[in-house]
Amino acid sequence: MDKNTHEGIRRELSVGEIARRSGVAVSTLHFYETKGLIESFRNRGNQRRYPRSVLRRVAVIKVAQKTGIPLAEIRDALSVLPHDRPLTAHDWRMLSETWKHKLDERIASLTALRDHLTDCIGCGCLSMTDCPLRNPRDVLGESGHGPLILEEEADKGAS
Amino acid sequence: MDKNTHEGIRRELSVGEIARRSGVAVSTLHFYETKGLIESFRNRGNQRRYPRSVLRRVAVIKVAQKTGIPLAEIRDALSVLPHDRPLTAHDWRMLSETWKHKLDERIASLTALRDHLTDCIGCGCLSMTDCPLRNPRDVLGESGHGPLILEEEADKGAS
DNA sequence: TGTTGACCTCAACTATGCTTGAGGTTCTAT
């Protein structure tokens, strides 16, 4: 009677239910699974079944994404936590504090950029040597491609 | 004598020179050209030549990118400006003010997110209905995919 | 029992922002 059908107390949720409850597409859940962010087991018909804890996990993933953390990093952060038990308050504190720091850094970078931009709206120099907007040292190390060789607009002699 | 060779007064720069002076790769300049962000003319051997004004243009592109503006939008913003004359102080003020506003918004979003995160570090609820972190209304409309249908964790009856 | 919706896999496609490589040409210095 009412074990895993109709409505009732279900500990196992299907992919469609997770999708509806978490607000992400079914294809995204499949995708997250291939990337190791979430896990499922299968029922005898090979359909995915999830423990309720995956709902929390997906919620955490979405929050982390909003802060700008790439999926691979989210996966690594979550990888220390077992898939089959809900995240504890402690787990969440660890994760959210780490991510908050990163977010703080991102905000600081963008704020610095904005301040430079504000200063430079009046001047418009964009000099590679002088303008803080052009200086790659302080603002946003978003791509780790190593230092660019920045030769300068050294020939000021052009008429 | 010394017209376009060796060193001297060159108004026309090759792609390699632009790359060195602006700090972007040659391939990137080609790419920007295909995307309509910059333009070049050709010498009689079919090699690209650029007016010096493209240096400023590339500088502006890089700054805009740092603020998180996608290339297509940068292209549109720059499209109203002629390629063959340097950006004026006025041009720059228009562009940088627009971008500053967007940057302000981004910062505001991220700051709101961080504040929610700070609040939620202690609670860890992540409730879809109650938690500001889960509420999609205020934070970061980064993807314009339309509103998600967010059904809720409505069955609180699970043991 | 039958139909229909939900599910399965796997490959291919989207978009952004480039880089890399092959195969060939041009420029510049000596």
Next chain:
DNA sequence: ATAGAACCTCAAGCATAGTTGAGGTCAACA
């Protein structure tokens, strides 16, 4: 004149974050 650097085009590849579609199976309700 010739070597080598710099340039050309075009196609393919990479990384991120997914979506879409084809072809087929399963589950749940009537």
